[in-house]
Amino acid sequence: MTYENTLAYAQYLDKNDSLRDYRNRFHIPKVNGKDSYYFTGNSLGLQPKTARTYIEEEMKGWETLGVEGHFASSKRPWMEYHKFSKDALARIVGAKPIEVVSMNNLSVNLHLLMVSFFKPTKTRYKIICEAGAFPSDQYMFETQLKFHGLNPDEALIELKPRTGENTLRGEDILSKIAEVGDELALVLIGGVQYYTGQLFDMKAITEAGQKVGAKVGFDLAHAFGNVPLQLHDWNVDFATWCSYKYLNSGPGNVSGIFVHERYANDSSLDRFAGWWGHDEKERFKMKKGFQPMPGADGWQLSNVNVISTASHLAALELFDEVGIEKLRKKSLKLTGYLEFLIKDIGGDSGIFEIITPSDPEQRGCQLSIFFHKDGRRLFDALAAAGVIADWREPNVIRIAPVPLYNRFEDVYQFAHLLKKNL
Ligand SMILES: *Cc1c(COP(=O)(O)O)cnc(C)c1O
Numbered sequence: 001m002t003y004e005n006t007l008a009y010a011q012y013l014d015k016n017d018s019l020r021d022y023r024n025r026f027h028i029p030k031v032n033g034k035d036s037y038y039f040t041g042n043s044l045g046l047q048p049k050t051a052r053t054y055i056e057e058e059m060k061g062w063e064t065l066g067v068e069g070h071f072a073s074s075k076r077p078w079m080e081y082h083k084f085s086k087d088a089l090a091r092i093v094g095a096k097p098i099e100v101v102s103m104n105n106l107s108v109n110l111h112l113l114m115v116s117f118f119k120p121t122k123t124r125y126k127i128i129c130e131a132g133a134f135p136s137d138q139y140m141f142e143t144q145l146k147f148h149g150l151n152p153d154e155a156l157i158e159l160k161p162r163t164g165e166n167t168l169r170g171e172d173i174l175s176k177i178a179e180v181g182d183e184l185a186l187v188l189i190g191g192v193q194y195y196t197g198q199l200f201d202m203k204a205i206t207e208a209g210q211k212v213g214a215k216v217g218f219d220l221a222h223a224f225g226n227v228p229l230q231l232h233d234w235n236v237d238f239a240t241w242c243s244y245k246y247l248n249s250g251p252g253n254v255s256g257i258f259v260h261e262r263y264a265n266d267s268s269l270d271r272f273a274g275w276w277g278h279d280e281k282e283r284f285k286m287k288k289g290f291q292p293m294p295g296a297d298g299w300q301l302s303n304v305n306v307i308s309t310a311s312h313l314a315a316l317e318l319f320d321e322v323g324i325e326k327l328r329k330k331s332l333k334l335t336g337y338l339e340f341l342i343k344d345i346g347g348d349s350g351i352f353e354i355i356t357p358s359d360p361e362q363r364g365c366q367l368s369i370f371f372h373k374d375g376r377r378l379f380d381a382l383a384a385a386g387v388i389a390d391w392r393e394p395n396v397i398r399i400a401p402v403p404l405y406n407r408f409e410d411v412y413q414f415a416h417l418l419k420k421n422l
Contacts, residue, residue, distance in 0.1 A: 001333065003340040010412035013337070019330050023405045025049055025318060026248070031386040037410045037417075039389045041402035042194075042222060042366050045248030048318050051311035058310045076313075081304040082276075082297070085256070088316040092247075092324055093220070093239070094230035095258050098295035102243070102256040102312060103276075103302075106221060107136045109240040109255050112299060114144045116259075116269045117215045117238055118186050124213070125150055126180055128187045130168065131158035134194050137219055141188075159189070166355035166370075167198040167362075177208040184214040191223030191239075195392060197356035197366035199227055203234040210235065221245060224256075226331075226364035226402075228324050231258050246365075246402060247319060249312040254305065257296055264295040274301025322404065330403035331365045337408055338367055338401055341415035351422065355396070366400040368392075374422075381421040387414055 003009070014020055026046040028035045038046060057076075061069040070078040086097040093100060103109065118127070125148075129141060145152045159176060161168050177187060187209040192199045202218055209216035217238040223229060225246030231239055239258040243249035263269060271292070275283060277300040279291040292298030319327075339354065346352055352371045356363050371378065375395040382389060382397075390398040401411050 001336055003337050005341055005344045005412075005415070007409070007412055007416075010337070010408040013333070013408035017330065017408070019322060019326065019403060020407070022318075022322065023407065026405045028405070029388065031388070034386060037387045037413050038406070039387065039399045039401060039410070039414065041248070041404075041406070042226075042245055042398060042400035043390055044244055044251060045225075045246055045315070045402070046405055047250065048248055048311075048314050050314040050318065051250060054310040054314040055307060058306050078304065078306045081306055081309055082300065084313055085309070085316055088320040089256055091320060092225060092229070092316075093241075093258055094228070094234075095232045096261055098264055098297075099232060099261050100256060100258050101296040101300060102254045102309065103300050103304075104255055105252065106219070106240055106242040106255040107140060109257050110137065110140045110219065111144065112272060112301075113217060113238045113240060113257065113259075114140070116263075116271050116299075117217060118144060118148075119270070120148050120150060120155075120185050124183055124185045126155050126157055126183045126185060128157045128159060128177060128180060128184060128189070128209075128214075130189045130193060131160040132193075132195060133158075133190065134219070134221065137188075137190075167193070167196050167357055168200075170201050170204065173200070173205060174208045177205070177212060177214070181212045184209070184212055186214055187216045189218065191218045191220045191229070192226060192364045192366075194222045195368060195396065195398075197222075197363050197368050197398070199223070199357075199361070199363050202236065203230070206234050206236050210237075222366070223364065225319060225324070225327075226366075228328050232261065236260060237263075243312050243315065247312075247315050248404070249315040250308065253308050254312050257299060259296045259299065261295070267292070271299060272301070276300035276303050319404075327403045331401075332360050334401045334403055334406060334408060334411060335363070335365050335367060336360065338399060338411045338415070341411065342367070342369065342418075345415055345419040345422075349422070365402055366398055369397045369399065371395045371397070378418065378421055382414070382417055385417045385421075387417060389414075 061074045085102045089100040090097045142152045145155050206216045215237045220241035224241035242255050244253045273290045277298045352369050355370045356367045379391050
């Protein structure tokens with residue numbers, strides 16, 4: 001693909017973009033009275049215009065029906081609420097509906113899934129994760145290991161890039177898994193690394209981990225809704241994600257989990273249970289003895305937070321209308337254009353470099369730009385000019401053009417403003 005560094009060219013790409021009208025389905029935050037250049041869909045996706053309608057429908061149901069809203073009289077009976085997202089979730093992560101459910105928040109779900117899938121023994125107790133994992137994931141590992149009486153310094157193996165490199169090499173991940181071998185209980189890493197934007201080969205990692213007898217799970221916070229996934233076919237044991245980043249469900253909104261179909265009726269797995277995971281036919285008999293629902297549903301604890309899950313449904317509906325395949329196609333082009341422009345304006349200046357892999361198959365939509373100097377000054381100058389981006393210590397600006405609502409022109413303006421302020 002050859003690109004051009006002109007506004008006319010960016011506008012030409014927008015004009016020929018079959019997804020361009022989806023931007024109008026979102027509220028775009030303004031800066032100084034003008035649409036911002038919004039690049040933080042990797043942190044908080046924008047509000048779909050339908051989100052408010054969905055929420056208001058439930059407010060209305062509560063207002064007019066009270067407790068009866070749980071049953072058939074409501075448009076989406078609250079008792080069944082977790083079921084309305086299943087098919088769309090399954091399509092996004094490449095799963096069967098029985099393998100997914102929306103529930104809780106991401107960090108909570110990581111802990112709950114650890115209860116089922118991290119079962120250390122005297123000889124097999126080690127976990128492989130990525131160095132510099134998201135803090136919540138780091139605290140989860142540390143406290144889970146301590147809970148099992150293990151020393152994190154010994155039991156947690158953090159994969160680091162080679163000296164002088166920014167991202168992990170696929171072959172190094174696989175050889176570390178083979179090396180830890182019989183001692184390895186679990187591999188749990190991000191599908192897309194939140195800081196560098198690196199997309200891992202989840203199929204190969206799953207295969208390698210399972211080959212040595214370990215379980216393999218993924219934190220999909222930055223992969224969900226960003227890149228196509230095939231969790232079922234890749235044979236992944238379990239995964240979890242959040243819905244407020246690329247899915248646009250709203251701040252802190254509900255997470256979801258994937259548990260492979262082969263565990264759907266496996267009663268040997270430990271879990272921390274609650275009434276919503278109990279066999280729904282028996283749920284209101286309030287009897288002793290936990291009988292899990294088959295599949296991912298059996299991991300639910302609580303009844304659904306309906307008001308916020310309403311906007312999750314609105315976001316899913318919009319997402320599903322387009323489909324992840326079309327989004328990925330545009331995303332490759334949009335991020336490719338961003339990469340081209342950054343290289344074009346940066347040249348050999350040595351002021352900044354992209355630390356995200358240059359191979360489009362090894363990244364999602366985000367590019368992480370490392371500044372050798374002036375990073376914070378440039379970030380502030382861009383913000384004043386209407387760019388909403390993300391600053392990460394010590395020196396990285398993360399830019400995530402998302403195909404649902406970002407334009408090629410947004411990407412052009414970002415590069416143009418960066419150059420102007422160099
Ligand atoms: C965003 C993110 C989280 C956030 O966790 P919450 O429980 O939703 O607050 C956790 N892990 C990763 C990798 C993330 O990117």
